[in-house]
Amino acid sequence: MNPEDAEVADLAQQLIRRPSRAGIDGYEPVLSVLENWLGARDLPFRRLHDAASRPVALLVEVVCARPGPWWALDACVDTAPYGDESAWTFAPDGGDVVDGWLRGRGAADSKLAAAMFCRIAAEVRDRADALRGGLAVLLDADEHTGGFGGARAYLTDPAAVRPAGVMIGYPGLAEVVVGGRGLWRATIAVHAETGHSGARRAAPGAVSRAARLVQMLEDAELPPAGGEFPLPPKLTVTSCHGGEGFSTVPGRCELGIDLRTTPAFDARAAEALVRAATAGLDRHLPTPRPTTLTRVAEWPPFRLTEAEQPAAALLTAAAQEGLSVRPKTAGPSNIGNLLAAEGIPATAGFGVWHEGLHGLDERACLADLPVVHAVYRRATLGLLA
Known part of the structure; x- marks a missing residue:
């Protein structure tokens, strides 16, 4: 040397x-x-x-x-x-x-x-x-x-x-x-009515609603790689936090979403996809309080x-x-x-x-x-x- x-x-x-x-x-x-x-x-x-x-x-x-x-x-x-x-x-x-x-x-x-x-x-x-x-x-x-x-x-x-x-x-x-690839990150707060888990009639809790949302997000169709950019976008649910103990229907569950973006599927498209999924959740499993989204980070x-x-x-x-x-x-x-x-x-x-x-x-x-x-x-x- x-x-x-x-x-x-x-x-x-x-x-x-x-x-x-x-x-x-x-x-x-x-x-x-x-x-x-x-x-x-x-x-x-x-x-x-x-x-x-x-x-x-x-x-x-x-x-x-x-x-x-x-x-x-x-x-x-x-x-x-x-x-x-x-x-x-x-x-x-x-x-x-x-x-x-x-x-x-x-x-x-x-x-x-x-x-x-x-x-x-x-x-x-x-x-x-x-x-x-x-x-x-x-x-x-x-x-x-x-x-x-x-x-x-x-x-x-x-x-x-x-x-x-x-x-x-x-x-x-x-x-x-x-x-x-760029990134778009957000936290999603999924809500539900709380109550006793042993009650005769109970609506799905926040964790159950969040599980449905996770499935909807993972089933969402993302575009393939194309043009001069060789990689496709990618969505990952990175965290899930909600509930406490066993006897209470959880009223809130928070998800972390990491979406890797491309020129053909940018931050605006990423947010539109996630908001469409949350709106679909609230239509199919309605609760008094809608699902909320908070953007955390965005890079091109x-x-x-x-x-x-x-x-x-x-x-x-x-x-x-x-x-x-x-x-x-x-x-x-x-x-x-x-x-x-x-x-x-x-x-x-x-x-x-x-x-x-x-x-x-x-x-x-x-x-x-x-x-x-x-x-x-x-x-x-x-x-x-």
Whole structure:
């Protein structure tokens, strides 16, 4: 491994050894490691904060000598929880390297990418006199909460230059993720008249009505994949909460609905489908209080063509480094959807081979680091040229 990649691996080890599980650990230790590394190399950085003044990210900003658009690299430095630590075969915060694998929570998602992007910021700074625009590196400490506080703080920061595009450092060597399904999420409150479960005559309770609604939703016809977007929409009932004990007919049951959307079946179509199902329930099993729906989240789907930046730069750089990669549209949503809602094109995945992401024994293959580093370096310098 060359000195630059050894430096990246060493920084990633330090980051893994500072647990930063979303909603569990404080982020001060992991942010301090990054600040010490960046400060020792005279790279300009600053913390970003949320509305409650909590630090949610570090933003590195490298200004180039000539005018031009800014581009951004983004990697999260918070992580998923460990799960059952007794089931791991090594320490989740060990950060050791064994047989060429960097081991520990965050090795794959995405502390190795964060370390690599810090190194690329240094490489861009050293060549800034010949480059245009600028490079932002967003090190997000509020990604795994689902709130994406770091990205939101970046996009609303009046001092930050809005990027022309973003490359997000999720792992995976065979593909460049250029799109993802959107989402529409809602909670549904199903109501019924309460009473004693042993009464001679009792109308269906809220749980029974909710069960009927679940069946109606799962039987609803969704359109197939079509056109340039390769995935179909998908509806999942993700939660069901209602009732208490045995002697009372439940008066309320709440469902969680997750609907993955596409350009042909967007958030408006998703809401129309769910509202039609709830109206049908209230017609066939009427109660004095109608079923109510509360929207929780809504993100658009996105997909870049192979000719659009920054997808074109990353795909071209991978080919020039001898890799055979394909563009992919992801089923799960990601931070690229948030950026798409802001009109900012993004790639959302290309990196080293990995195992155990969000699961047991997470690890990342360091043998892939030199070529992945070279691809991102080449793509970034090409965009800034």
